[in-house]
Amino acid sequence: DIQMTQSPSSLSxxxxxxVTITCxxxxxxxxxxxxYQHKPGKAPKLLxxxxxxxxxxxxxxxxxxxxxxxxxxxxxxLQPDDFTTYFCQxxxxxxxxxxQGTKVEIK
Amino acid sequence: xxxxxxxxxxxxxxxxxxxxxxxxxxxxxxxxxxSWIRQPPGKGLEWIGYIYxxxxxxxxxxxxxxxxxxxxxxxxxxxxxxxxxxAADTAVYYCARDSGVLFYMDVWGKGTTVTVSS
Numbered sequence: 751d752i753q754m755t756q757s758p759s760s761l762s763x764x765x766x767x768x769v770t771i772t773c774x775x776x777x778x779x780x781x782x783x784x785x786y787q788h789k790p791g792k793a794p795k796l797l798x799x800x801x802x803x804x805x806x807x808x809x810x811x812x813x814x815x816x817x818x819x820x821x822x823x824x825x826x827x828l829q830p831d832d833f834t835t836y837f838c839q840x841x842x843x844x845x846x847x848x849x850q851g852t853k854v855e856i857k
Numbered sequence: 858x859x860x861x862x863x864x865x866x867x868x869x870x871x872x873x874x875x876x877x878x879x880x881x882x883x884x885x886x887x888x889x890x891x892s893w894i895r896q897p898p899g900k901g902l903e904w905i906g907y908i909y910x911x912x913x914x915x916x917x918x919x920x921x922x923x924x925x926x927x928x929x930x931x932x933x934x935x936x937x938x939x940x941x942x943x944a945a946d947t948a949v950y951y952c953a954r955d956s957g958v959l960f961y962m963d964v965w966g967k968g969t970t971v972t973v974s975s
Contacts, residue, residue, distance in 0.1 A: 782959065782960070786962075792967055793964075793965040793966055794962075794965045795965075796961055796962065796963045799961035800961070837902065839961075841961060844917070845917040846892075846904040847904065848904070851902075
């Protein structure tokens with residue numbers, strides 16, 4: 751299985767801050783990396799697919815980059831609605847695997 | 858707007874079979890791939906498997922011997938059966954639509970909690 755290592759596991763930030771979350775794969779996954787936002791009790795929401803493609807309806811403050819083994823999710827200006835958990839997922843090989851998640855908290 | 862809703866018993870006894878249904882609304886199940894994913898308490902997400910609308914399946918090797926995913930086009934539902942459950946199968950179970958091609962999961966259900974306990 752491909753292991754996905756996500757960091758940090760949590761971070762504290764303020765509204766307006768630029769936030770970066772990293773996901774590293776145990777082997778090259780080309781650009782087959784997706785990012786999701788997950789609020790407690792709600793359905794996870796796709797933010798970014800194929801490493802850098804913004805899902806329809808997702809605000810442009812979210813962006814993704816990377817290829818091979820190293821990937822980044824950036825929130826350019828953190829908004830109150832963004833304080834929640836984010837996780838990455840590789841779709842290069844089954845079984846699909848996920849990062850452990852990053853909880854973004856209010857500083 | 859496509860919506861997915863998981864349903865099924867919230868409590869299952871050890872050694873029994875966990876059965877869940879995902880109801881798809883706003884789209885036909887006769888396309889895409891349809892996945893099940895779970896998250897045990899305090900742990901990360903684990904992909905269980907998917908079914909293609911043709912009926913072809915792909916299961917996680919760690920669960921393959923106990924998992925069956927099927928679909929019913931007449932009711933626009935797909936289901937998960939996990940046999941011989943133990944406490945380690947206690948989790949929030951999610952269903953999701955898998956796009957195919959790039960295999961990102963673009964629509965998810967809210968999840969349902971299943972506890973394995975006697």
